[in-house]
Amino acid sequence: MSTYNPVTPAIAEELKTIVGEKNVIFNDQEHLFPFSHDEIPGTRYRTMPEAVVFPESAEEVSKIIRLANRELIPLTPRGAGSGLSGGAVPIYGGIVIASSRMNRILEFDAENLMITVEPGVIANDINEHIKESGLFYAGYPMSMESCFIGGNIGENAGGGKAVKYGVTSRYVLGLEVVLPNGDIVEVGGKLLKDVTGYNMVPLFSGSEGTLGFVTKIILKLIPRPKEQVDLLCLFEKPEQAVQAVPEILTKSGVLPTSLEYMDKVAVQKACEYLHEELPYEKCGAMLIVTLDGDDMEELIAEYERVGKFCEECGATEIYVADNKVNSERIWKIRRAVPEAFSLASPLQSGEDVVVPPNAIAKVAAQCKIIAEKYGVFIPCYGHAGDGNLHARVTPPKSWSEEKWYATLPEILKELYAAVKKEGGRISGEHGIGHKRKKYMECVVSKEYLNMLRTLKRAFDPNNIMNPGKIFDLE
Ligand SMILES: Cc1cc2nc3c(=O)[nH]c(=O)nc-3n(C[C@H](O)[C@H](O)[C@H](O)COP(=O)(O)OP(=O)(O)OC[C@H]3O[C@@H](n4cnc5c(N)ncnc54)[C@H](O)[C@@H]3O)c2cc1C
Known part of the structure; x- marks a missing residue:
């Protein structure tokens, strides 16, 4: 496990020099608390940050990341905190970088059917901004009115229109990203095709803030x-x-x-x-x-x-x-x-399994069998046309917390085995975060996980960007 250093008062002063005094929360439990969790029900997946910073530009983000690298302090990128896998939870404490001040729509380029935005723009505001134009951005998570576009990229969000229009990454043409070493890079651009080197744009979609902090996004628009x-x-x-x-x-x-x-x-x-x-x-x-x-x-x-x-x-x-x-x-x-x-109920596990669309009936049937076997409830809903089922595994009221957490892993392993059998995966859109990381091996090979780890080490040798998410390095 990586060993990190604490955020000292001297480091907090440095952060204030970078973003301004009022844009740092430090030594203030009440105001740090909202950044200790996302929307996973219950308290099990919460951890307090030591500091929260609100930068306004890529340059400020870069300075924060360089400081964290120098001092070996973990960083957790955060959007609106509406995630359902603990991606924005600072599990090693450290510094949360919140994108809420980076909330400008930078350019609506109607001639190219593109819009350039900052990561803290609420997803729905993009369509509000261009609603008279006859165009729209087709990413459409159900949390559209609260989640940020940067968080949508972090999770490669899906949602209600994905059967026809696809998920977030289909519309991301370009990104400005601050890498874990503090370098600011442009990947992709206002281009509909580009083979100038590796195709890096999709790599960041769904990387859950582990490979860098996204500071600018170019999105493709289509006729409404x-x-x-x-x-x-x-x-x-x-x-x-x-x-x-x-x-x-x-x-x-x-x-x-x-x-x-x-x-x-x-x-x-x-x-x-x-x-x-x-x-x-x-x-x-x-x-x-x-x-x-x-x-x-x-x-x-x-x-x-x-x-x-x-x-x-x-x-x-x-x-x-x-x-x-x-x-x-x-x-x-x-x-x-x-x-x-x-x-x-605070005791429940919201699952996000995905299978080929023609296998969804089999997985739904398996949920019923598992529920009966363990004496729990597994009501289901979700984006059936994408093969994406949200199964809410919930214990009966009589179960103690202890019994619930002792039994849940068995239930999940059975569910995930059924999903794997159909060629599926454990998350279609909510991501792995730290909630599901110990189950990655249920559906992907060791070699695949090693490939992800190699990539992460190449980007982030000090393992400071959102450590402990998707997988552990050791
Ligand atoms: C009621 C409800 C309905 C939902 N419906 C859907 C749905 O239909 N489809 C769907 O896909 N999801 C859905 N979600 C889950 C959630 O809204 C999405 O995962 C959303 O994309 C998260 O956005 P956020 O801004 O809240 O990100 P956060 O939760 O703050 O962060 C999510 C991840 O992105 C990373 N991140 C955030 N900002 C950046 C950045 N600037 N650079 C790099 N990484 C970053 C974080 O580190 C974290 O790993 C729903 C959630 C709720 C509560």
Whole structure:
């Protein structure tokens, strides 16, 4: 294990010289506390930082990183802290570098269909900024209204539109990154193709702040579709709903924008949380199928085709939302599911498994078998069209904390073995952080892990950038 040095009052003074006195938190437990956790429920994955700094430029970030290298102090990049794997948690203490002051939209380049932003811009604000232009940024995590674009790159965020539009990395054309030695580098640029050396841009997407601190981002924009229709399809049994997913994808001839799954418990929890009503009593699971395009008549023909497939798979009722109010009502419920679950119990494990889309029914079935075997609950929801299932493993109320943490690893190993069998992985979008790192070997080879470690050592020989995330070096 790496040995690090503490942040002394003298180091805190140096940090203040770099970013200004009011942009450093030190020796102030109350104000350091919000930076000790992300959105993982419960207290198990929390660690206090020794200092938090709020730089405003790449030059300031570079000076902080050089200082940390000189003094061997761990650094943890942080966006909005909405992560679900502990990526932004400073597990060795040290300094958190928060990006919230780096929140400017630097340039909207309509001629090239690109936008350049700083990492602390809230993801949704990008689309707000360009909404009159007829263009949009198609990355779309459910936490869009709170998470930062830098954090989206850290986790290569997916979300509700990935079936059609793909995940964050598809839209990242260029980055400015401060490397773990303090060098400021530009990777990629305003280019749609570039083979001038290694293709480095995608490497940073999903690197969870372990390879550098992103200070500038060039994103690709695309024309915004004019029309959208959402179908809410009710199925009697969860198996029917998940089975409908590959059917729609392979046989309807339609590529949906979103294909989201929520079992009955997920819908119920979200409705209770929002004081909303959906007819969840009548069904075992629901699918939200979103279609978008420019021609309403075409969309109507498409949703009728999709609806027919859903009915053939056992949908008992299908509601059509073809205006913003109804559409928002459905999506608000879907977006509330994670929050509603998180509030329900401090003892739970939010899983993020991903398999090829045609294997999702098998994994959902396996969740049921595992839940029965261990006497726990595993309600599921997620981006079914991407093969990405969020399984919330939750113990019965009678379980002690001790029993829960003793049993959870067994449950997870069984779940991950089922996922591996289908060619899947343990995280589709939330990342590994420190929550899942000990399970990496359940799905990837030792050789693969060694390759990641070699890369990390080459970038960060002192192991100061977000150490202990994704994997341990030793
Ligand atoms: C209600 C809810 C819904 C969610 N829905 C989705 C969803 O649909 N899809 C999805 O993918 N995720 C989802 N998430 C998870 C989370 O919002 C995403 O992982 C998001 O990308 C994290 O962004 P953030 O700004 O909060 O990053 P943080 O949590 O602060 O950090 C995430 C990681 O990025 C690194 N990082 C942050 N900024 C930088 C930077 N400037 N340079 C380098 N590394 C950096 C951090 O070190 C950390 O490893 C959801 C979370 C919640 C609470």
